[in-house]
Amino acid sequence: MGRHSAVKSGEARALEGARVLVTRSPDRAAPLVNALRGAGAEPLLLPLIDFERARDQHSLEVALDALRAGAYGWLVVSSITTVRALKEKAAERRLDLRGIIPESVRVATIGPSSRRVLEAEGIPVDLAPDDVQSAAGLVSVWPAGPASVFLPQADIADDVLAAGIEAKGAVVQAVTAYHTVDYPAVAERRLTATLAAANGWQPGDGSGAPQLTPEAARAELARGRLHAVVAASPSAARRIQASLAPLEDCRFIAIGRSTAAEAAALGLPVAATAKEPTPAGIVAALRTVFATEGNES
Known part of the structure; x- marks a missing residue:
């Protein structure tokens, strides 16, 4: 099933029905998960990196x-x-x-x-x-x-x-x-400090977003049911390439130029690079990509 059948055109509604893969651990994913839901998307977690x-x-x-x-x-x-x-x-x-x-x-x-x-x-x-x-x-x-x-x-x-x-x-x-x-970190060595709440960043547990294994994510890709994947660092890009490539019709969204450059070096086409490394910046990049595609379809 193609992405265009699920998402309505127009930037304001461009993410409705979009299934977006977030490659953060559950305790670090809540801000982006909440922003995606607020924009009408369906976030899913695929933790690839831990600390x-x-x-x-x-x-x-x-x-x-x-x-x-x-x-x-x-x-x-x-x-x-x-x-x-x-x-x-x-x-x-x-x-x-x-x-x-x-x-x-x-x-x-x-x-x-x-x-x-x-x-x-x-x-x-x-x-x-x-x-x-x-x-x-x-x-x-x-x-x-x-x-x-x-x-x-x-x-x-x-x-x-x-x-x-x-x-x-x-x-x-x-x-x-x-x-x-690689996720998960060894329990006794994992960073666990909780950070203070801030505007645009809240600690949390992923806000209940479904969590996929790499095998399940590959199956969803094969069925055309993942529309975008978000990478926050060059190391995330490397793990996406190793775990999921080829991405088929799934759009790669980079947070930062270094992440985009690493993805390109790995042969992963970059659909957009967020202008700001924030949940709002990522949502804006996704909206731009899908609104443009919706208008072209």
Whole structure:
């Protein structure tokens, strides 16, 4: 059954009947699930990625001690998962995030979701890109000159952010804060810290969306019953390619240019890239794709 038979044309109603695969774990999927439902789509979960605590806890502890002592002028937060990892470390010390991030430290982030979560946790954000919300976008607005920077990040993070900031004159201490793994993570190593509610981001359990296995998702693809899949990172794109390709008529929606570039390198056609890495931005990208197709049919 084709996608056009299920979805009505017109941007306002473009997602009615669309079945959208969300490749996040249930506890991280609620914001997008709720936004999709609000737009008339039917979200389904296919968790592909999960997150575990850093294997090298000593290096992270040393860096956090230096952060508390004022050794860094800047803290760069590149994802919501980084906030979760830092909050978990703070909780181990019976502190909140404000207890490990001195007021003297300036905070930078790459996207609105991370900014909203940080601010909900009581951490003001001093620098974030307005246009290109990515590592490259943050580098483009980074002030030139000497600076000491703490960059906690994923084990699979590339060097775009660290190298770009260093090229502006800063000294960057990059430390692995968490590991990206196939879902599900090992229970005793899984990041479990709950983040404060923020506008556009709410912790939750996937809001009851049906959860598929890769086998079930492939069967739905073969029957033409999946109309879009959303990937939030290059690692998600790699796992989608490994688990689901070919995607048949299912549209690949990327959150961020790096995700779109990885998908293209893997041979996955990218139907749209969300202009903002938020639930609203993803819904807008989906609406644009399906409204255009509906008008052409």
